[in-house]
Amino acid sequence: xxxxxxxxxxxxxxxxxxxxxxxxxxxxxxxxxxxxxxxxxxxxxxxxxxxxxxxxxxxxxxxxxxxxxxxxxxxxxxxxxxxxxxxxxxxxxxxxxxxxxxxxxxxxxxxxxxxxxxxxxxxxxxxxxxxxxxxxxxxxxxxxxxxxxxxxxxxxxxxxxxxxxxxxxxxxxxxxxxxxxxxxxxxxxxxxxxxxxxxxxxxxxxxxxxxxxxxxxxxxxxxxxxxxxxxxxxxxxxxxxxxxxxxxxxxxxxxxxxxxxxxxxxxxxxxxxxxxxxxxxxxxxxxxxxxxxxxxxxxxxxxxxxxxxxxxxxxxxxxxxxxxxxxxxxxxxxxxxxxxxxxxxxxxxxxxxxxxxxxxxxxxx
Numbered sequence: 001x002x003x004x005x006x007x008x009x010x011x012x013x014x015x016x017x018x019x020x021x022x023x024x025x026x027x028x029x030x031x032x033x034x035x036x037x038x039x040x041x042x043x044x045x046x047x048x049x050x051x052x053x054x055x056x057x058x059x060x061x062x063x064x065x066x067x068x069x070x071x072x073x074x075x076x077x078x079x080x081x082x083x084x085x086x087x088x089x090x091x092x093x094x095x096x097x098x099x100x101x102x103x104x105x106x107x108x109x110x111x112x113x114x115x116x117x118x119x120x121x122x123x124x125x126x127x128x129x130x131x132x133x134x135x136x137x138x139x140x141x142x143x144x145x146x147x148x149x150x151x152x153x154x155x156x157x158x159x160x161x162x163x164x165x166x167x168x169x170x171x172x173x174x175x176x177x178x179x180x181x182x183x184x185x186x187x188x189x190x191x192x193x194x195x196x197x198x199x200x201x202x203x204x205x206x207x208x209x210x211x212x213x214x215x216x217x218x219x220x221x222x223x224x225x226x227x228x229x230x231x232x233x234x235x236x237x238x239x240x241x242x243x244x245x246x247x248x249x250x251x252x253x254x255x256x257x258x259x260x261x262x263x264x265x266x267x268x269x270x271x272x273x274x275x276x277x278x279x280x281x282x283x284x285x286x287x288x289x290x291x292x293x294x295x296x297x298x299x300x301x302x303x304x305x306x307x308x309x310x311x312x313x314x315x316x317x318x319x320x321x322x323x324x325x326x327x328x329x330x331x332x333x334x335x336x337x338x339x340x341x342x343x344x345x346x347x348x349x350x351x352x353x354x355x356x357x358x359x360x361x362x363x364x365x
Contacts, residue, residue, distance in 0.1 A: 001245045002051045002073060004035070005256030006058040007274055010093065014126035017187035019258035019272050020056040030278045031257075032065045036072040038255050038270075038282060043076020048253075050242035051085045057113075059089040063101040070105050084109055084147075084241045091137035092129035099144045109147040109240075111180075112137060117170040118163050121156050126191070131170075138174050147238055149178035154212040156184050157192075157202050164212050168219045177238040181216050181231050183209060213354060230304050230348075230356050247301045249294075265289055291318065292365050295325060300360035303339075308347025322346070329362035 008023040008031075009016075023031070051073060058066070066087075073079065086109040087102060094102075102110070116122060117131040129137070141148045152171070154164055171179060184203075186196045195201040204212070217227065225233035229247065232240065245252065254261040258272035261284075268284040271277055289297070295318055302309035314322040323330065330346060333339035338352035338359050352359055 001242060001250055001252035002048050002077065003242075003252060003254045003259055004051070004053045004058075004069065004073075005254070005259040006053060006055040006061060007031070007257050008055065008060045009057045010060060010090075011126065011128050014124070014191040015184060015187070017190050018056065021274060023060075023274070027274070027278070028061060028065065031274060032061065032068060034278045034280060035069060035256055037280065039069075039072040039076055042253065042255070043073075045076065045078055047078045047080065049080040049083050050245060051079070051083060052242040053087045053107075055088055057090050057093055058087050059093045059098070059102075063098065063105065066102070067105055086111055086149075086240070086242060088113065089137075089141075090127075090129060091134040094137060094141070096140055096143070099141055103144045108145065109149065110141050110145045111149040111151070111178075112141065114138070114150045115153045116156065116159075116163070117167050118159075121159055121163065124157050125153075135170070135174065138176060142176075147178070148176045149180065149240070150174075150176050151180050151182060152216070153182050153184055154216060155204055155209040159204055159212070161208070161211060161215060164215055168216065168223075171220075172223050178232070178234045178240065179220060179225055181213075181233070183213065210354070217350075217353070227353075228306050230353050244305070247304050249298060249301065262289075294318070296363055296365060299326060299363040303346070303348055303360065303363075304356065306347065306353075308345045310344050311346060312344050325365075326363055333359050333362060 005019070007020045008028060009020045010022065012020065012022065053069075085107050087107045088111045090113045099110075112134075114134045115125060115127060117134055119130050122130060138148060138150065150171070152167060186192050186201070192201060196203075220233045221227065224235055226236065227233050228239050229243070232243065234240070251262050251264045254270070256270065257274045257277040258270055260267065260269045262268075265288065267287045267289055270282050270284060295314075298314060298317065299309060299322075309322075311322045318325075330339060330341065333352065334341060338349055338355060340347055340349050348356065348359065
């Protein structure tokens with residue numbers, strides 16, 4: 001698994017706390033050079049069956065820049081001929097020629113940051129596209145990619161159930177392969193955080209947010225999307241293989257400013273500051289994943305998946321029964337109706353899916 005971080009955006013959104021910035025062409029060129037240098041330095045010819053280019057907005061780079069990056073990956077890794085190769089994009093940052101170019105570079109999955117189809121809400125979020133551009137971009141992307149995913153947000157300022165229901169009607173009509181849902185989180189360092197602290201952000205009440213979540217999770221399955229993870233729904237055989245790899249504990253390389261890597265025992269992360277990264281100063285923060293941390297992660301990452309975790313795989317991996325380590329957490333959440341145990345599998349119930357973080361906290365030793 002390979003993740004490549006492109007930190008550039010045309011405009012920083014009002015809610016965004018990701019490692020992203022507005023960059024000029026010189027900075028982008030220097031960043032691509034530094035990225036290729038890192039890939040050349042760390043590439044070990046190992047096998048990968050997924051590549052994910054995220055950001056930021058990777059499609060702020062030119063096709064030539066993306067070509068150089070992908071060539072470096074191919075020269076330093078063994079890429080499966082059937083690999084899932086994803087690129088994130090925002091509506092209004094791509095046209096037909098650019099999408100055709102992405103396809104020719106080997107990308108076979110595109111994830112579009114739509115967020116909502118409501119023009120007023122898009123303005124509040126600080127997005128650079130409107131609903132018309134979102135629809136046009138999705139329709140265009142479907143010409144070049146069989147695998148189109150979109151992001152949908154809820155709990156937005158001024159958002160109503162009617163707004164959200166309209167968004168779901170758009171999704172029904174557009175018939176994409178995959179939908180990721182995100183509840184708005186107010187994070188430090190964002191314009192929304194400042195507005196929130198000044199009591200100038202009209203957020204939906206908690207009960208309304210819960211109703212929005214219920215509406216999405218009840219509606220998407222009726223449109224043919226199977227829920228396979230807390231926040232992700234897919235048409236049959238279109239689950240994100242890359243993200244499933246994270247949740248099932250696969251090792252991965254992360255390249256770029258702020259990118260994380262994991263080799264099964266050691267977790268590293270690159271420096272976040274783009275200017276520092278470009279200078280070649282990529283001091284890795286290293287964290288040895290202890291046996292205890294590995295057991296915790298096996299549970300709270302695996303439980304994000306609808307199919308849950310296997311007690312037998314846990315025992316094979318760690319040499320101890322899961323009930324001996326997490327029996328109290330399992331029993332407590334089963335009593336509360338948040339977890340269920342069926343034969344070898346331990347998984348969240350439908351109610352548990354809405355309270356995932358609270359349940360995962362019980363699996364921290």
